[in-house]
Amino acid sequence: xxxxxxxxxxxxxxxxxxxxxxxxxxxxxxxxxxxxxxxxxxxxxxxxxxxxxxxxxxxxxxxxxxxxxxxxxxxxxxxxxxxxxxxxxxxxxxxxxxxxxxxxxxxxxxxxxxxxxxxxxxxxxxxxxxxxxxxxxxxxxxxxxxxxxxxxxxxxxxxxxxxxxxxxxxxxxxxxxxxxxxxxxxxxxxxxxxxxxxxxxxxxxxxxxxxxxxxxxxxxxxxxxxxxxxxxxxxxxxxxxxxxxxxxxxxxxxxxxxxxxxxxxxxxxxxxxxxxxxxxxxxxxxxxxxxxxxxxxxxxxxxxxxxxxxxxxxxxxxxxxxxxxxxxxxxxxxxxxxxxxxxxxxxxxxxxx
Amino acid sequence: xxxxxxxxxxxxxxxxxxxxxxxxxxxxxxxxxxxxxxxxxxxxxxxxxxxxxxxxxxxxxxxxxxxxxxxxxxxxxxxxxxxxxxxxxxxxxxxxxxxxxxxxxxxxxxxxxxxxxxxxxxxxxxxxxxxxxxxxxxxxxxxxxxxxxxxxxxxxxxxxxxxxxxxxxxxxxxxxxxxxxxxxxxxxxxxxxxxxxxxxxxxxxxxxxxxxxxxxxxxxxxxxxxxxxxxxxxxxxxxxxxxxxxxxxxxxxxxxxxxxxxxxxxxxxxxxxxxxxxxxxxxxxxxxxxxxxxxxxxxxxxxxxxxxxxxxxxxxxxxxxxxxxxxxxxxxxxxxxxxxxxxxxxxxxxxxx
Numbered sequence: 110x111x112x113x114x115x116x117x118x119x120x121x122x123x124x125x126x127x128x129x130x131x132x133x134x135x136x137x138x139x140x141x142x143x144x145x146x147x148x149x150x151x152x153x154x155x156x157x158x159x160x161x162x163x164x165x166x167x168x169x170x171x172x173x174x175x176x177x178x179x180x181x182x183x184x185x186x187x188x189x190x191x192x193x194x195x196x197x198x199x200x201x202x203x204x205x206x207x208x209x210x211x212x213x214x215x216x217x218x219x220x221x222x223x224x225x226x227x228x229x230x231x232x233x234x235x236x237x238x239x240x241x242x243x244x245x246x247x248x249x250x251x252x253x254x255x256x257x258x259x260x261x262x263x264x265x266x267x268x269x270x271x272x273x274x275x276x277x278x279x280x281x282x283x284x285x286x287x288x289x290x291x292x293x294x295x296x297x298x299x300x301x302x303x304x305x306x307x308x309x310x311x312x313x314x315x316x317x318x319x320x321x322x323x324x325x326x327x328x329x330x331x332x333x334x335x336x337x338x339x340x341x342x343x344x345x346x347x348x349x350x351x352x353x354x355x356x357x358x359x360x361x362x363x364x365x366x367x368x369x370x371x372x373x374x375x376x377x378x379x380x381x382x383x384x385x386x387x388x389x390x391x392x393x394x395x396x397x398x399x400x401x402x403x404x405x406x407x408x409x410x411x412x413x414x415x416x417x418x419x420x421x422x423x424x425x426x427x428x429x430x431x432x433x434x435x436x437x438x439x440x441x442x443x444x445x446x447x448x449x450x451x452x453x454x455x456x457x458x459x460x461x462x
Numbered sequence: 463x464x465x466x467x468x469x470x471x472x473x474x475x476x477x478x479x480x481x482x483x484x485x486x487x488x489x490x491x492x493x494x495x496x497x498x499x500x501x502x503x504x505x506x507x508x509x510x511x512x513x514x515x516x517x518x519x520x521x522x523x524x525x526x527x528x529x530x531x532x533x534x535x536x537x538x539x540x541x542x543x544x545x546x547x548x549x550x551x552x553x554x555x556x557x558x559x560x561x562x563x564x565x566x567x568x569x570x571x572x573x574x575x576x577x578x579x580x581x582x583x584x585x586x587x588x589x590x591x592x593x594x595x596x597x598x599x600x601x602x603x604x605x606x607x608x609x610x611x612x613x614x615x616x617x618x619x620x621x622x623x624x625x626x627x628x629x630x631x632x633x634x635x636x637x638x639x640x641x642x643x644x645x646x647x648x649x650x651x652x653x654x655x656x657x658x659x660x661x662x663x664x665x666x667x668x669x670x671x672x673x674x675x676x677x678x679x680x681x682x683x684x685x686x687x688x689x690x691x692x693x694x695x696x697x698x699x700x701x702x703x704x705x706x707x708x709x710x711x712x713x714x715x716x717x718x719x720x721x722x723x724x725x726x727x728x729x730x731x732x733x734x735x736x737x738x739x740x741x742x743x744x745x746x747x748x749x750x751x752x753x754x755x756x757x758x759x760x761x762x763x764x765x766x767x768x769x770x771x772x773x774x775x776x777x778x779x780x781x782x783x784x785x786x787x788x789x790x791x792x793x794x795x796x797x798x799x800x801x802x803x804x805x806x807x808x809x810x811x812x813x814x815x
Contacts, residue, residue: 272756272792273757274760274792277755277757278760280757281755281757281760281761281765281769282762321734322734323734324733324734324755324788325734327755360713362715362716363715363716380677381675381676381677381678381681381716383677383678383716386678402630402634402680403625404625404626404631404633404634405634407630407631407634408630408635409635412634412635416634419679439627
């Protein structure tokens, strides 16, 4: 494997000095890019795109051809894991993902097993290998998975929901069943992320999209406890290189101290969190990633420059900050605004290093 | 007006001693009750139900006939105010509310004016008068409105949204236009709540459903500042009785101190907030209302009893607590679970008083 030319992301995640603040964006390869839509049309569907390593590699690299990003993130979806567990997966335009066989029967839950990534998720691992080769050490590659709880939400609900009533009815009424699902998910996520690391992922991130819909006690018991077990099971070093891990709970601003104490290297912040207050609360224990409101990218250049300046000022001096949005890039984002964002982060962040 | 027989809610909101913790539920009159669905069918539509004081009075009182609730809340909708501003309002089954003429043009925004509640929202005021009469002092009646920012979200987006991109594009790109809308909304909400008080509302509550989607600085500038102006403009005393006010920002757990400092009497908490921590943070400045996860009501009696016990223990001794859910009652709630909840709150809370 080629030696990393731009290791700013890795260094920032490990709280080592960097000349500027590295930046990448959640969902940086996506529908706001015309070339992505072209490749996706060629693939036939979102899922076909995920499953084709050549095309998935192509879209992973597209934002890097346009913008001076400090990392690539493998193009995939968190629901590839439930699909590999046999729950079936489809995407309907405008409605989001659907699992064809959601977990409702106790028998199905007892029979659930973690998939073998090398067999069932080989296409993701192949994509990672191809992307690493194509990157030739330019920037690091990030692998990812959904959190055990977030995956369980989809696995029980069967799709998007606004009230999480099926999974929460299980949580409050039959907690042992949900714990059984989470236990399997925990093993599955750990094995999947380790397989990604072995295939070439240089950073791993866990997306806990729905942990923030829980109460504090439920979050600790049903989401954080399992993410912590994932972190404990991750390979920390591969081929002599430290593999940093990032945990991100959307809506988890109240629990940053607990997330930071999980053993991860970095904590992602959504845009509702004040960066300076977050740094005060968790000190130097971990790096922080975030947290511009993605909607700022829909406004003009002035809003982007002042938004970037405010986020950088909020995180302040001392490093350990990876610039990102507080959530994924909106499909309605003009690509030139992303270029402006990335360049502005690089320009304005130097004074903080 | 009849003297109040059960003033537990008022006393708790003013942090005076009570023999037990009063309880009412957001959306306590609603689709989970078969008698509500029957009346709504008779009205023809949700909006027709809101606009018919006889039927709106009927559904306001329905939960009180079933459950030992400590308050009534007038049956209405926060979008009656934008409708009174001429934006048009319709409800589509399963899709939620739609405003036919959302605010997009600068000219429309400049021309926006606050409606006269006595002319344009008379049906709500008539409902309040009828409910007060029918209640005959049994329990207090709560009036309500949406927050200026939450109303602006609907007025600019035109309906439900997951990313708030239109209103946020305005917020970041043309903040002066959003401030103009918020300024009108602020006057409109203040006049509307004062008209409700003059018609008989004994408590008023402001629902800030979407303030929690903002960053900390944006929340202060675009939501809290205007709620504070509303609170400052409210009649605090009517016919010699103190009229307590409650502010509730869903997802606003990070900003409780600022909300509590707004001049309101009580702060609503959603279920993601730890009650004990909230009490520590804001001390005795205001009463607190909340905060059981509405999904607990979908599980069995054991979950309800332990959920109620945990919330009561979290708020602890010392009064100043109004039991409620952290959000509205789900339409899928079995009514007998609400009965159990209310009775359990009354039973278990006595030891805290």
